Amino acid sequence: MSGETRALPKEHYLNDGYGWRSWLLTTDHKRIAVLYIVSISLMFVLGGIYAALIRLNLLVPDGSLMSAETYNRAFTGHGVVMIFFFLIPSIPATLGNFLIPLMIGAKDLAFPRINLLSWYIYVIGALFALYALLAGGLDTGWTFYTPYSTVYAQSNVVMGALGAFIVGFSSILTGLNFIVTIHKMRAPGMTWFRMPLFVWAHYATSIIQILGTPVIAITILLVALERVFHFGFFDPARGGDPILFQHLFWFYSHPAVYIMILPSMGVISELITCFSRKKIFGYTFVAMSSLAIAAIGFLVWAHHMFVSGMSVYSAMIFSALTFLVAIPSALKVFNWTATLFKGSVSWQTPMMYALCFIGLFTIGGFTGLFLATLGTDVHLTDTYFVVAHFHYIMVGGAIMGYLGGLHFWWPKITGRLYPEWWGRISGVLIFVGFNLTFFPQFILGYVGMPRRYHVYPEEFQVLNVLSTAGASILGFGLLLPLFYLGWSVFRGEVSSANPWGARGLEWQTTSPPPTHNFHTTPVVEEEAYDYTRPPKEAALV
Amino acid sequence: MKGLPLLPERASSIAGEVDALFFTLVAITLLFSVGIAIALLYFAVRYRRRSEDDRPGEIHGSLALELVWSVIPLAIVVVIFAWGARLFFHINRPPDDAMTVSVVGKRWMWKLQHPTGQREINELHVPAGRAVRLVITSEDTIHSFFVPAFRIKKDAVPGRYTVAWFRATRPGTYHLFCAEYCGTEHSKMIGWVVVMEPEQYAVWLAGGPAPESPEKFGEKLFVELNCITCHRADSAGRGPVLQGLFGRGVRLAGGETVTADEAYIRESIVTPAAKVVAGYQPVMPTYLGQVSEEQILALVAYIQSLRVPSGETAPAPAGTKVSMNEGGTARSR
DSSP states (O other): OOSSOOOOOSSOTTSSOOSHHHHHTOOOHHHHHHHHHHHHHHHHHHHHHHHHHHHHHTTSTTOTTSOHHHHHHHHHHHHHIIIIIIIHHHHIIIIIHHHHHHHHTOSSOSOHHHHHHHHHHHHHHHHHHHHHHHTTOOOSTTTTOTTIIIIIOOSOHHHHHHHHHHHHHHHHHHHHHHHHHHHHOOOTTOOGGGSOHHHHHHHHHHHHHHHHHHHHHHHHHHHHHHHHHOOOSSOGGGTOOHHHHHHHHHHHHHHHHHHHHHHHHHHHHHHHHHHHTOOOTTHHHHHHHHHHHHHHHTTOGGGGOTTTTOOHHHHHHHHHHHHHHHHHHHHHHHHHHHHHTTOOBOOOHHHHHHHHHHHHHHHHHHHHHHHHSHHHHHHHTTBHHHHHHHHHHIIIIIIHHHHHHHHHHHHHHHSBOOOHHHHHHHHHHHHHHHHHHHHHHHHHHHHTOBSSOSSOOGGGHHHHHHHHHHHHHHHHHHHHHHHHHHHHHHHSOBOOSOTTOOOSGGGGSOSSOOTTSOSSOOOOOSOTTOTTSOOOTTTTO | OOOOOOSOOOOBTTHHHHHHHHHHHHHHHHHHHHHHHHHHHHHHHHTBOOSTTOOOOOOOOOHHHHHHHHHHHHHHHHHHHHHHHHHHHHHHOOOTTOEEEEEEEETTEEEEEOTTSOEEESEEEEETTSEEEEEEEESSSOEEEEEGGGTEEEEEOBTSOEEEEEEBOSOEEEEEEEOSOOSTTGGGOOEEEEEEOHHHHHHHHHSSSOOOOHHHHHHHHHHHTTHHHHSOTTSOSSSOOOTTOTTSEEEBTTSOEEEOOHHHHHHHHHOTTSSOBTTOOSOOOOOTTTSOHHHHHHHHHHHHHOOOOTTSOOOOOTTEESSOOHHHHTOOO
16 A cells, blocks of 8 residues: 555545435445445444443342333343344345445346335334334333233334334345345356355345245234234134244244344455455355355254243254254354464454454354253253353354454445554454453353343342443444544545455455446456455456 | 352252253363464464565365364264253153142242142242142243252243243252243242251141142032033043043044143143044033133142042043053153
């Protein structure tokens, strides 16, 4: 990188129109990705405020800081907002939307207008949910368990459920768009096994989005019907079966975990290769493990229900399948680690996030084994052990991947560099704060503190205070990027087209890219991650 | 603030077994996490970029390595799976000599009843050393009966029975929690399990007025609700004979056989048409909504107590099979 001041390219997607119509009626996948980044960031802040309320309440054991009603609404709001409106769309709708056409050498997604529609559906779903949360609130937990949600809850269940129902369609449409795009729009020479692993991961994710989301949509609708019209689907007093709801709910909501983590794994494969200048170790295994996770992930849902009274034999089957899904995940971790071997490793912010991801995801994955193991799950399920476990996957995994990816492709999206030192500082704060928040929760769960407790026995207070202290550091660390990334959009140093020397097609066009991505259609002649040669600087400009 | 507990109390016969498996998993987790962290950091430092022109050579991968790091974890999880499944079977199979305590969850309290009739709320007194079998249900939403010191947890599901058991080993007072979110006061649906020496328990039982046993209460209901009109002891009624029914296999109109356990009898009371005994007409009306969960439990206890009158030889009620359905008795519901 030379010292002289660079200028942004003369024409790029960001200066292709400035009016509100040029944004709200855009069909450019890159602009839609930016719309999504703004919307999910707003939802992330809201979900974070709910998290702060939860941690504040748990500072004291007697619940004197807020009422039980407020606390129950806070953890429900936190779950609903973070899962349906942040984590599920996070990487696919932002980085996936922006990068998949660029990575496979296409001008846009296969259905640009459907892509815009998916954003509008997201916004409408979010408005319903916001109405439910802010006008009275929702107190069912994000899991909507029946018959509590359909008969007993005195809150905005129907509006909240409709929000989740509507936003599901945006997820389905994004998945559909990706699958068609990946099948039909690859540039000449971009064979399946030359695709970046980020694209493979999104392909697997899209399959889950398309097959799983309709099930949750139907389930949510049944909840609304039972609540409003008193059908007897789930309420045993009307002949329904409350356990049926759990089967239907987890049939989607467990694979949904993979909707959140697979794209993040795709990001990590890109970061690890670029910042160690190495081809990924075992490309085929890493690519296929994504598909294996998506496939087996559909067969493990009832591991959330081992203490619900299911037959011990079904429990055994679901336990065994859950262990099976651990193998492809472990495979990825080993291959990423092996990729660093004899590489040329540079410690920049995105790489720090990638290394944090691998460490935290490993702990999250292994603690998942405690819950897949039938004999230990009985004690640990529905305690803080579970809360800690899935936050290691969702925050330590999914959000670390998202932030790492956001920093990595920030110059591609905005044409400007983020301030490297601020990136590293926030990365360290997030890592330290995260572990201090959630590690004590493993112990809390093991010693027996149940989830969703507004008040708790005094002996759990020390661990809860530690967790809240960690959460303040974590919250501060997560706020920093909001400011320095926002600042860099206007004031950041202008980036070269390929500041990291990365090999992917997305780096061979200008940063930011032109509206139609490439001036000449790229022709691919090499495998992914061919780092033995220096990259051609913006060859396709 | 009160101390920093790192280990839950260990007060049941299975607690030690659960902990052994738990700490084995902790050891495996530490081994792999630390190993991976060391490898990552070592590679990231040892192979740090020394010059912008570094171009490391290409390594494609290694089939042998992929197999090694798939097969070794697979072998480990197979062992853990088998160990966990075996323990789970143990946790879910109450011993035959267990005393049965009925548990009804209701927002936001636990209602418990001893086999001798004593009722308690949010507090359960049990003798040490004796297996206690819990038959659990709920009157409203789903709850979950959780005693961390015993390492047991089982959902209380409205409309069905779930079963758990424990054998307390150490006298003391232990937390009882509701572990399934059930609304506003969920975190106050808590109580204590008081484990007593058997002699003390006997004294405790003897204190207070002599309660009505569940069987007696059930017998009264059996008459009041007119069950007795059809379920006669002499096989002349419109319904099956109930004497000696409990625990046996029952052949249904559809040809299959089910075991007459608590869940089956409960279902036959609230949805009689679901499993009709072979040779009978589905004429019984539903009692759904007319009897409370506690009344149903009393009826079940009464039917369980009905023995075949002595002197008669194997009057096996129509449609029943004497052989036990092994799989059925192991059912946890």
